[in-house]
Amino acid sequence: MRLLLIEDDPTLGEGLRDFLRTDGHRVDWCASLADTDALRGEPYDAWLVDWQLPDGSGLDWLATRRARGDRTPALVLTARDRLADRVHGLDAGADDYLVKPFAPEELAARLRAVSRRLGAGAAQSRAAFGPVAVDLTARAAYFEGARVDLTAREWAVLEALVLRAGRIVPKPDLEKIVLGFESELSSNALEVHVSSLRRKLGRELIETVRGMGYRVGDAS
Amino acid sequence: MLWVVAWGLGVALAVGLAAQHEVDELLDESLYATAMVLAHAIDRVDLESIDDKPLPASEDGEFAWQLVNGGDRMLARSSNAPQLAWHKVHTPGFSDVSAWRVFGVATGREGRLLYVAHTAQERREARGEVIQSAVLAALSIGLIGQAWLRLRVRRELEVLDVLSNRLAGHDPLAGHALGTADRAELAPVHRAIDDLGQRLARRVAHERAFASHAAHALRTPLAGMDAQLAVALRESPAELQPRLQRVRDASGRLQRVVRSLLDLFRVGAEVHRAPVELKALIAHLPVEGLEVTVEGPAHLDVDADLVAAALANLLDNALRYGARQVRASVPAPGVVRLDDDGRGCTPERRRDLRAALAAQHYDGGTGLGLMLADLVARAHGGSVSLPDVDSGFSVALALGDGAAPGP
Numbered sequence: 001m002r003l004l005l006i007e008d009d010p011t012l013g014e015g016l017r018d019f020l021r022t023d024g025h026r027v028d029w030c031a032s033l034a035d036t037d038a039l040r041g042e043p044y045d046a047w048l049v050d051w052q053l054p055d056g057s058g059l060d061w062l063a064t065r066r067a068r069g070d071r072t073p074a075l076v077l078t079a080r081d082r083l084a085d086r087v088h089g090l091d092a093g094a095d096d097y098l099v100k101p102f103a104p105e106e107l108a109a110r111l112r113a114v115s116r117r118l119g120a121g122a123a124q125s126r127a128a129f130g131p132v133a134v135d136l137t138a139r140a141a142y143f144e145g146a147r148v149d150l151t152a153r154e155w156a157v158l159e160a161l162v163l164r165a166g167r168i169v170p171k172p173d174l175e176k177i178v179l180g181f182e183s184e185l186s187s188n189a190l191e192v193h194v195s196s197l198r199r200k201l202g203r204e205l206i207e208t209v210r211g212m213g214y215r216v217g218d219a220s
Numbered sequence: 221m222l223w224v225v226a227w228g229l230g231v232a233l234a235v236g237l238a239a240q241h242e243v244d245e246l247l248d249e250s251l252y253a254t255a256m257v258l259a260h261a262i263d264r265v266d267l268e269s270i271d272d273k274p275l276p277a278s279e280d281g282e283f284a285w286q287l288v289n290g291g292d293r294m295l296a297r298s299s300n301a302p303q304l305a306w307h308k309v310h311t312p313g314f315s316d317v318s319a320w321r322v323f324g325v326a327t328g329r330e331g332r333l334l335y336v337a338h339t340a341q342e343r344r345e346a347r348g349e350v351i352q353s354a355v356l357a358a359l360s361i362g363l364i365g366q367a368w369l370r371l372r373v374r375r376e377l378e379v380l381d382v383l384s385n386r387l388a389g390h391d392p393l394a395g396h397a398l399g400t401a402d403r404a405e406l407a408p409v410h411r412a413i414d415d416l417g418q419r420l421a422r423r424v425a426h427e428r429a430f431a432s433h434a435a436h437a438l439r440t441p442l443a444g445m446d447a448q449l450a451v452a453l454r455e456s457p458a459e460l461q462p463r464l465q466r467v468r469d470a471s472g473r474l475q476r477v478v479r480s481l482l483d484l485f486r487v488g489a490e491v492h493r494a495p496v497e498l499k500a501l502i503a504h505l506p507v508e509g510l511e512v513t514v515e516g517p518a519h520l521d522v523d524a525d526l527v528a529a530a531l532a533n534l535l536d537n538a539l540r541y542g543a544r545q546v547r548a549s550v551p552a553p554g555v556v557r558l559d560d561d562g563r564g565c566t567p568e569r570r571r572d573l574r575a576a577l578a579a580q581h582y583d584g585g586t587g588l589g590l591m592l593a594d595l596v597a598r599a600h601g602g603s604v605s606l607p608d609v610d611s612g613f614s615v616a617l618a619l620g621d622g623a624a625p626g627p
Contacts, residue, residue, distance in 0.1 A: 009440045015447025022454050052436065079439035081482075083492060083525055101442035101475045104450045 001045035001115060001159060002026045002177040006036060006061070007077065008053050012100075016048070019104040020111075024139060024152055026180040033061050043173040044072055045163060046111055051078035051089065059092040066093035073114045075107070112137055115163055127162055129217050132201045134162050141201060148200050153178060157193045158216075161206060165217035168209050228362045235358040236351045243347045247338060248314060251323045254283055255336040262287055262296075263328045275299065282342060284320070286335045287327070295332065306335050316340075379403050383410075392417025393424055431485035438478050445471050476536055480588050483529035484595065491523045491599050498556060502548055505532045511545045518550035522600060522619045527556070530596040533589035534615055538562055541613060554602070557616040564613045570606050577604055593617055 003020060007013040008031050017029040028044075030036045032055045049058040062074050076094040078085065089097045095114045098107060116136065126135045133142040141148050141158060150158065156178040161169060169177075175190050194206055194214065207215045275298050284301035288294055292305035306317045310333045312324040320337040327334050379402050390398055390413070397414050401407040449468040456464055498518035505512075505528060512535065520527070531548075535558070538546050543562030551557050565573070573586060582591040593615065594604040602618030 009444050011444030012440055012447055013444075015444050015449075015451055018451040019447055019454075022451065077443075079436040081435070081525075100439035101446055101478075103472075104447045 001111070001163070002043065002180065003028070003046050003048060003111070004036070004039060004042070004044045005029045005048045006031075006033065006053065006058060007048070007050045008032060009050075016104055016107065020108065023108055024155060026156065026178070028180065033058070036061070043177055045115055045160070045177065046073040046075065048075050048077060048107070048111075049094075051076055051080060059089060059094070062094060063092045073117075075110060075114060077102075077107075127165065127217075129165075129205055130202070132205050134158065136162065143201050150197070150200065151193075153189075153193050154197050154200070157190070158197055158201075161214060161216040166215070168213045168215045170213040174214060224363070224366050227366065228359050231362045232355040232358050235354050239351045239354040240347055243350045244343070247321070247343050247346060248323070251283075251314075251321065251336055251338055255285075255323050255325045255334060258285060258336060259325050259327045259334045262334060263332075282338065284337045284339070286337075288333050288335065289331050301335075301337070306337065379406065387413070390417070392421050395421060427485065431482065434485075435482050438482070442471070442475050442478060446475070476532070477588065480529065480533050480592050483526065484592055491526065493521050493523060493600075495519060495521050496524045496527075498548060498550055501528055502531060504528060505535060507535050507539075507546075510535055510539055510543065513545070513547050515547060515549040518548075518556075520550065520554065520556065520619065522554075523596075526596045526599065527617070527619065530593040530617060531556070531558070533592050534558055537587065537589040538613065541565075543612065551616070554619045555616055556619065557607070557614065559609065559612060559614045561612045564609070564611060567608075570608070574606055577606075590615070 003025050005013060005016055005020070005027055007016065007029070010031070013029050013031060017027045020027045028039060028042075030039070033053055034055050047062070049062055051058045053061075058076065058078075062076070065072070073095045074093060075096045075098055076089045076092075077098050077100060078089065079100045080089075081099040086097050086099075095117070096110050098110060126133060128134075131144045133145075134140075135142075136159065139155060139159075141150055141155070157174065160174055160177045171190065178193070179189060198206060205216060209215055275296060284298050286294060286297040286301050286305055288305045288310075291310065292308045294303070294305055297303070306320060306322045307315070307324070310324065310326075311322075312326060312333065315322050315324070317337075319340045321340060321343055322335050322337040324333055324335045326332065382402060383406060386398060390396065392414075398410050398417070401410040446468065449464060449471060453461060453464050453468065496519075498520055499514040501520070501524060502512055502514055535546060538558070538560040541560070541562035541564070543560035545561045547559045549557050549559075573590065576582065576586050577590065577594050580594070582594075586594070590604065597604045597617045597619060600618075601620035605616045605618065607614045607616055
């Protein structure tokens with residue numbers, strides 16, 4: 001998944017970024033709300049937002065984006081643990097609420113749950129598309145029941161499309177989700193990954209919608 | 221009301237006794253005065269012309285008189301006086317003879333004595349009338365006085381009543397002052413209460429600010445440490461892993477302690493009761509290494525955050541005292557009990573712990589877990605008890621009477 005992490009504490013921010021990266025996610029880490037301005041409009045699978053930031057409230061930031069109609073799944077990370085705080089956080093548009101200190105493993109699990117619930121078509125952690133089965137929790141793909149080894153990038157492409165199953169994902173968005181800021185360096189990198197996925201999982205899995213993007217699963 | 225009646229009767233009795241004495245004196249004086257006038261007048265009357273017949277008495281018969289000579293020889297008498305002399309020998313002055321009150325006085329002529337008398341009946345009636353009116357007057361004045369006194373006292377106490385009502389609705393933590401006193405005498409009380417309220421509000425604001433600051437200052441670095449350790453565990457060579465894992469475990473214990481300490485600050489705040497299942501409450505607690513079984517459906521009406529914090533600490537205690545299994549139950553409405561299979565403690569130690577909990581002497585080694593549990597229970601209006609068990613350790617939290625009834 002491509003994630004935006006907004007956390008001002010350097011130890012926690014760096015730790016979470018690196019942990020989530022070793023989990024195979026692409027993580028952009030901002031230490032303040034001002035830093036997120038440069039990333040406006042970037043497609044993310046989820047936002048991880050600290051409540052109290054040096055230049056404002058993460059909840060206000062989230063509420064502003066929700067008011068604009070942006071439904072990107074959001075987890076609020078905070079040191080505030082009172083019931084009223086949690087209610088306030090969820091009311092502001094957070095999909096989940098994690099009280100510090102938390103184990104990064106728990107954050108990763110909540111992230112998967114939130115993306116499954118809200119991100120796209122795949123309501124279960126396992127989804128099947130013809131002969132192909134995808135297990136988002138185990139990060140594994142199966143073709144006719146046999147596990148298929150995928151590179152990290154191939155998995156990123158597959159996961160992004162499965163999380164948005166039934167919807168057309170524009171190529172520039174998919175590039176950003178999968179490659180982050182490296183997307184501008186190699187213009188044909190995405191096609192390389194898509195074609196190797198088709199080789200491993202069959203040609204029918206990923207449909208190219210001409211001039212628009214890619215899609216996994218039937219149109220929703 | 222009983223007191224009012226008793227008080228009124230007491231006053232009436234005192235007035236009655238005083239009136240009786242005064243009336244007797246007055247009647248005696250009138251007897252004396254009449255005797256003097258009559259004695260003076262009778263000397264001028266030619267007694268032979270009276271012809272030994274009784275003289276007519278006064279119409280109302282209040283007075284009777286006898287004029288005697290040489291002891292008891294009757295010279296003349298009023299028609300309502302007895303035929304025999306009241307005394308066989310001359311008896312001047314006041315005396316009581318059967319039904320008469322008699323006053324004897326010598327007249328100017330030798331050997332003559334005039335007796336003037338009231339009937340005792342007459343005197344009783346007069347006395348009765350006076351006492352009756354005096355008592356009635358005293359009773360009415362007493363009752364009116366009593367009512368007036370009550371009114372005055374009530375008016376005086378009304379100010380205190382107003383103050384007590386204001387105190388009942390007074391919340392110094394909301395920043396409200398009690399305001400000016402209705403009476404000058406109460407101004408020092410108002411000042412003292414306002415002063416106390418302000419000091420309390422400052423103290424609470426200070427503690428809240430500290431708790432909030434401490435929460436942020438402690439929670440974020442702890443989360444950062446854990447995240448860094450989790451990454452290090454993944455990236456480090458195998459020989460370093462056990463060491464890093466031990467550090468991460470220690471960091472986890474530190475997190476629990478910090479959480480408990482922060483929860484302690486919150487115990488003083490309000491308790492928000494809501495219905496919750498004990499099973500759901502325990503399901504959210506970190507109990508690695510412990511097998512917790514929850515007996516039956518157990519409904520509670522408690523502050524879930526606070527009780528969860530207390531239970532998490534008690535379960536952590538159980539783990540540290542070697543427990544592997546914990547049984548959680550609700551033996552009575554609003555009571556949560558934990559029984560573990562750990563090392564437990566000696567009866568002496570349990571006695572010391574009970575005494576420390578009862579006196580709230582938490583510095584005497586109750587440990588953070590029991591202290592937090594006790595504070596949480598007390599915040600709910602209950603307390604913590606340590607039931608006697610043969611093995612392991614048992615602790616029961618009474619969480620007040622907000623227990624929800626079972627289905």
